[in-house]
Amino acid sequence: MSRRPGSSGAVPAGAATATLALAMLLALAVYFGLEAERLRAVWTTGAFFDTDDAMRMVQVRDLMAGQGWYDMTAWRLDPPAGVFSHWSRVVDAPLVLLIEFFQLFLNGVMAERAARIAFPAFVLLALFGAGAYAARIFAGRSMRLFGVASMLFCGVMFWQFPPGRIDxxxxxxxxxxxxxxxxxxxxxxxxxxxxxxxxxxxxxxxxxxxxxxxxxxxxxxxxxxxxxxxxxxxxxxxxxxxxxxxxxxxxxxxxxxxxxxxxxxxxxxxxxxxxxxxxxxxxxxxxxxxxxxxxxxxxxxxxxxxxxxxxxxxxxxxxxxxxxxxxxxxxLDPIVRRYWLDHNAEVISIVEDYRIDPTAAVLMAATILIGFLGALFGMWRASGMARARWLFLSALIAIGVAIGSLHVRVLSTTMPLAGLGLLAPVGALRDFIAARMTSALGRTAAPLTALLALFGLSSFGVALAEPPFPISAAIENSAAKAWRRPDPCLESASYEPLAALGPGLAVSQISPGSYLLAQTSLSVLAAPYHRDNHGNRLALDILRSPPALAESLARKAGAKYVLLCWAKPSDEAALREMAPDGLGAELTRGHVPGWLRPLDIKGTPFHAFQVMPRSD
CATH class of the missing domain: 1.25.40 (Serine Threonine Protein Phosphatase 5, Tetratricopeptide repeat)
Incomplete structure (x- = not known):
């Protein structure tokens, strides 16, 4: 019988490894169950839920269509020069391999959807493995299962790992x-x-x-x-x-x-x-x-x-x-920063996030704080090398809290670190119970009780959120209320009718750009990426300029369409606040200049206009 450090030696090494693998697969099954609705949407409709996921698929499709490995240019974004992306082929490569694999028995469309489901699942499985590995280092081999559970319960899988998440x-x-x-x-x-x-x-x-x-x-x-x-x-x-x-x-x-x-x-x-x-x-x-x-x-x-x-x-x-x-x-162009980046929910502070949804912001911060306190508890309880490790983890969580307070997206990286911090109090609770229960039932009850404690700590107070899983609504993304709340202008289904438009360059608001590239054959000037400085500024200039000047700018850019979405009063207000007399504001009032022809496209909140040929 093999004995490992941190183990009593009562369980053979092979059996322990098999148990760990089974636990990881069980955690993955729980993930699929909790994300069934989103999984179904990706599989049946090919829906995108995030602009980055849509843009990633555009990049993967271009690579599969023959674009060079080192050529990261998004040619349909701000053509004709395009925008050279700062994204990496390291993520593109496994997606291409998955699509190629699924194409062995599925058509191209369904193979792509299958890959978009499989990719985050494989990465999540790797996260479970990372949690088990970290748990062994920080808390001993017997805590590996709790490491898997800490990754499952910390909430990050609903934020950065759901089906369709391929960024x-x-x-x-x-x-x-x-x-x-x-x-x-x-x-x-x-x-x-x-x-x-x-x-x-x-x-x-x-x-x-x-x-x-x-x-x-x-x-x-x-x-x-x-x-x-x-x-x-x-x-x-x-x-x-x-x-x-x-x-x-x-x-x-x-x-x-x-x-x-x-x-x-x-x-x-x-x-x-x-x-x-x-x-x-x-x-x-x-x-x-x-x-x-x-x-x-x-x-x-x-x-x-x-x-x-x-x-x-x-x-x-x-x-x-x-x-x-x-x-x-x-x-970054100051106009682009003013009208886009300063309102981008990924870079808002925790204070701004609190103003959007106080409950979600507090609950997310509370769970991370509990993990941080757990890591500090581990440091206090340990000594020597073990204490240094807990201090190391505490410092990483502190870095995440400091930066995440300025840019809430960073808190998604901090969540699994905080989840590992919970291993210290949970391990102490397990040891406390086990020391006082000598029966076989007691030895079984100790880890189960600790597991429930881990779940309870990680989902502290979140039972007020929506079922079926308490973390799914509140910790899924506190900032979800800002950038993932139901918004018809950023719903994948809103772009399907636009696929009927013939190829051409579209002038639109910045956020829809990725979806237009992924779900239509159109090219766009604007998309939510800081490297698209020229295209974003030009699109904003067209929408902010009086209709006559906007016509000159649009024709010079080679625009064929103007596509604007105002599904809510706030959307109209945003277009009017940019420039009360600008093209965007005039279109929201129903004042269509003669150089634009309204297009009757049903089933979408987008208002579509075609640039008419010059009359002279």
Whole structure:
């Protein structure tokens, strides 16, 4: 019988692994049951529920249609030049493979829908695995099932993992949990090199997908240096392993995802040469510290060396791309920022979110706070290396809370971290019950009671929300009331009638752009992406200009249609507030200029107009 650390040895290793696999599959079954309505909508109608999911499918379709691997241009967005996307082929590739697989026995449309269901499910299954791995590191092998449960109950699966969710957030969240747990494992000198290398390699994968978790990874990357300051030569394997893992993997992913033609192009929102050089510089310094740093015996001197290493690491980025150290949206057109970004619900603060839906905002914040307090409890209760790990997790949650208070989307990344924080009080409760129950029934009751406690803590106070699952309505996304509330202008079904329009360039509001690209053959000027600076500004200028000037701008852009949606009074108000005498405002009042012809399209809240040929 095999015995593992943290286990009593009463359960064979093979049986424990089988039990864990079964638990993960059961959790996935629960997920499908709770998301049955959305799953059905994706399968039967192909509905999109988020602009990013629609845009991702546009990118995947273009790749499957023959667009180059390194060519990330969305050609139908702000044509003829198009917009070069900052998104990564790392997410496109598995979607293409899934579609190709399902096409073996389904037609193209249904294969795409099947892939959109399978992709988030596979990533969620990986998240369950990450939760089990992290639970073993923080709380012992016997807590792995609770790690799976913490990912199931923390609420993030309703926010970033539902059927149809194929954007980049879910893979990044999963990668962060794996990388964080591996770094925590590297606190043990006996496992440091392999665990730190794994942490660095997974971090590289995540950075190749996107930079949303960069703040969290700053702490993960700093952990080997902190270990070096505190432990000296004992941190050698952590330094060297992380340097090899991050440096090797990031180089691989850079070459895989960034074409040679763009090696000299500055990019602050995606992996670039400047980021690679900075990362490799840091990896080289970590390697030097691992080889020669043992000679520095004073903790103060090691701290100075680590601080110097940090400054040298950031220097290439500061020299090659100084703009990347400033506001990431500094280059955004001020008009676009005013009328789009400043109202984008993904970047609103928790205070603004509270104004939209106080109950949901408080409940989401409360559950994360409970997880944070749980991690602090684990730190208080533990000692030595275990205490350092709980401190590490607490610091990551604190980072998430700090940034999430400014941009609520970050709280979706913080949720699974907070879920892991609950393992400390839940484990203590299980141990307390088990110590006082010696019967077989008692030993069974202890983990079940702890599991119920985990569920109760993670869904604290959320029973006021809608059934069938308490978390699904309130924690699914506190900001859902802002960007996922029922809005006919952003419902996939509203775009189906527009598919009958012939190809051409459409002038529309910014938010509908992704859906128009995904569900029609139209090209668009505007879409909710910061790189579409020119197209978004031009679309806003057309809608804000008096009809005569708007005609000149629209014809110069080659526009064939004007498509506007005002399903609610607030939609009309927004168009009128932009410019009371602008084209958008005039159209809401029914004042259609002679150069536009209204199109009678039933079944959609969109008001469609065709640009007429010049009369002269």
């Amino acid at each position: 980049h957030h879910a893979p990044q969240i999963t990668a962060l949990i794996f990388s964080m747990a591996a770094m925590a494992e590297a606190f043990d000198p006996a496992r440091a090199r392999k665990a730190a290398a794994l942490s660095g390699a997974i971090m590289a994968l995540c950075l190749a997908i996107g930079f949303e978790n960069l703040a969290f990874f700053a702490l993960v990357a700093a952990a080997p240096a902190i270990l070096y300051v505190l432990r000296g030569a004992e941190a050698r394997d952590a330094l060297l392993g992380f340097a090899l893992g991050l440096g090797g993997a990031l180089t691989f992913f850079f070459l895989l995802t960034v074409g040679p033609a763009r090696w000299g192009v500055e990019a602050c929102d995606a992996l670039s040469m400047a980021h690679l050089v900075s990362a490799l510089t840091g990896c080289a310094i970590y390697a030097l510290l691992a080889i020669f740093g043992a000679r520095i015996s004073s903790p103060a001197a090691r701290l100075a060396a680590a601080a110097l290493a940090a400054a040298i690491t950031i220097a290439p980025l500061a020299l090659m791309s100084p703009a990347c150290l400033a506001d990431p949206f500094a280059g």
